[in-house]
């Protein structure tokens with residue numbers, strides 16, 4: 001059955017069907033094979049609706065809306081102009097600060113999709129203007145957003161922690177090292193890319209220019225202050241932070257800068273709704289697809305067939321990496337963690353692996369999977385937002401995914417990358 | 429043939445123990461096999477309930493906190509200080525109560541479900557940012573609750589501010605002090621690491637986390653008399669084994685918590701302190717009447733009569 | 741970032757049908773915008789009520805759940821009108837004109853059929869939910885209400901793809917949707 005469904009998906013996908021069709025067709029075929037008719041297919045609808053139910057999902061439209069308001073108004077430009085006065089003269093500077101922004105934004109939002117939207121829509125035009133190719137820019141944004149999953153708070157880690165009875169505090173701390181490692185490797189790649197492609201740098205700005213640009217950006221600079229202060233001060237949750245951003249963006253652009261009219265805001269909201277729908281229907285049908293896979297016990301069957309319980313620690317880690325990576329290419333990361341973690345639990349226990357180490361590897365793999373074709377949710381978010389054809393969006397992702405997989409390899413080989421900080425913090 | 433059973437918890441949790449014992453009995457005593465699905469594998473609590481009603485799943489385990497949107501009377505378990513804290517009496521009550529074994533069976537049957545067993549999972553424990561010993565201490569504290577009106581009513585009556593929040597955000601919200609507390613059975617506080625961010629455990633004795641195992645009624649009615657009896661026996665067996673499992677489970681979880689953190693405090697309310705909270709329970713009973721109507725009222729009376737009977 | 745200015749729609753259908761189609765499109769657009777704005781408002785009011793006044797809205801989560809369904813299912817039809825559903829077009833793009841045209845007709849036809857199937861399945865599902873009588877715990881009204889949009893959304897999407905089939909059969913060019921020409925990769929100069 002697994003093979004049939006996979007074939008259906010790949011063929012329909014390549015033929016150029018709207019991306020929900022391969023998932024729907026494969027899922028309904030699964031239902032047909034499982035129940036021998038169409039009588040139970042309304043459960044597919046239940047699961048499509050279940051997929052778009054999680055409360056954390058509302059962060060996505062809210063960040064899209066906030067980012068669009070900021071970009072169409074003046075907030076985003078003022079912020080970026082300020083950053084450029086400081087780093088415009090450094091080779092690869094803009095690309096590196098894009099990666100850094102994604103990491104920082106991910107640190108508060110906890111959602112890779114929201115990061116793609118918020119950072120991407122503000123910085124992609126600048127990257128293009130600075131002379132980076134579009135496929136590089138898109139790939140950079142999509143993949144740097146993955147770091148959001150590793151840097152706390154991370155909903156993926158919370159769910160893994162609860163299922164596997166692992167300390168969430170330890171997971172959070174252990175994610176920081178690998179997150180920074182990946183940021184560093186991405187920065188190196190940005191530098192190499194900028195050098196090889198000879199991306200021009202700007203003239204170094206004077207301190208008075210920098211001061212002036214900073215003053216212009218004072219209001220928008222309150223965004224991070226509000227988000228970070230609000231979350232860590234216990235005013236709102238990371239999900240709610242997105243809506244608060246919308247409120248602040250409206251106040252700024254509509255009230256302070258007077259750059260947008262109420263009609264503009266209606267138009268922006270409409271386009272936000274459209275993008276949300278295009279992304280969420282895929283999240284929903286992906287959930288419906290994963291239900292039938294889970295119902296038919298396909299992951300267990302495959303793992304038993306490869307003999308997961310007879311593998312050594314490294315074998316198990318590699319199997320985990322591959323399984324989570326592949327699954328997240330098709331299905332939402334949270335669902336993948338829910339379904340696969342318990343399946344691997346016996347093998348993890350038997351080999352005596354550190355559950356924190358495993359958790360970080362899983363988190364990294366789901367992040368990578370989310371940015372990997374064909375169905376990585378960050379990819380279709382980017383397609384929906386930037387209105388670029390599929391190929392254009394995925395073309396540049398190769399080197400980034402290679403770096404991420406390399407990091408995953410390092411993490412398997414050297415657990416200290418994750419566990420070092422944890423051991424320092426929890427040494428007693 | 430293969431039967432399917434879904435529950436709402438993770439591997440090794442109480443519902444999982446029950447499900448696996450149920451499976452063990454069925455597979456040892458019949459030709460059937462039982463496939464157990466855990467939380468998230470087939471969707472959330474409401475989803476697996478619907479799938480059971482639709483006959484895709486033959487068995488489901490759902491807690492009244494979720495069943496409340498289908499069967500309002502099921503919220504009776506959220507009325508504080510209804511059940512005693514002593515484990516032996518509670519188990520006896522679940523075994524012998526007419527309210528549980530007859531009245532609820534009817535309520536579930538109306539929704540196409542054959543109630544097999546209702547059983548307690550563990551006593552509810554409150555965790556908060558500081559120890560709480562009387563209702564005044566709860567003032568101004570936002571306590572996370574499930575989206576459940578009766579549960580809200582309980583914490584309002586206790587003097588706190590009930591705050592609904594999705595489970596995934598609870599840990600973070602406690603860490604940032606967005607909320608000041610939450611309630612759960614002790615073994616979940618342990619497995620979810622909630623004591624790391626909300627270290628003051630308060631044994632208020634106000635209730636038990638209760639759950640129920642059931643079958644699709646059409647499926648059950650179509651079984652042969654032998655199979656029906658076998659399923660009933662399997663439920664009985666799983667119930668007994670699960671009660672053995674939870675005996676001492678709370679103590680073990682508490683031990684683990686106390687060992688792994690110095691910040692943890694444990695407060696067990698005295699009878700006099702409990703009396704102050706208990707005095708506020710009638711308010712919640714009133715909310716229950718509003719939601720569950722006349723049949724709720726009768727159920728509560730039966731409940732109390734059954735409790736008196738087992739307390740003797 | 742998105743060119744929402746271009747998000748206008750004029751039905752190609754004749755007469756009264758066309759007017760009706762335009763009206764539906766306007767309603768969808770309004771539901772999208774209102775849904776998103778209400779979501780922001782609802783969430784912010786909840787934050788302010790909770791932090792400022794110590795007591796959040798008990799039903800805020802359920803309102804957002806209703807809105808997210810509204811947005812998604814009003815949006816899929818609207819996205820179909822705008823030719824905005826995501827597809828992987830690498831192989832398709834490399835085909836010659838005539839082959840691409842027939843491929844598009846086939847894709848739109850099959851997609852349309854699948855959408856109608858889902859409309860029917862979701863109608864079945866909503867009637868089941870209706871019969872079971874589950875309610876939203878905080879707001880207290882029946883859950884099936886919030887799912888009404890689901891079959892409607894799928895049906896409208898199916899109609900849009902079906903109209904795309906007809907449009908492609910009756911004109912020389914290739915259309916992604918009734919109003920959008922294939923080849924959106926090319927008109928991407930403005931961002």
Ligand code: NA
Pocket residue numbers: 106107108109110111147148149150151152153154
């Ligand atoms: Na994060």
Ligand code: NA
Pocket residue numbers: 327328329330331332333369370375376377378
């Ligand atoms: Na994915």
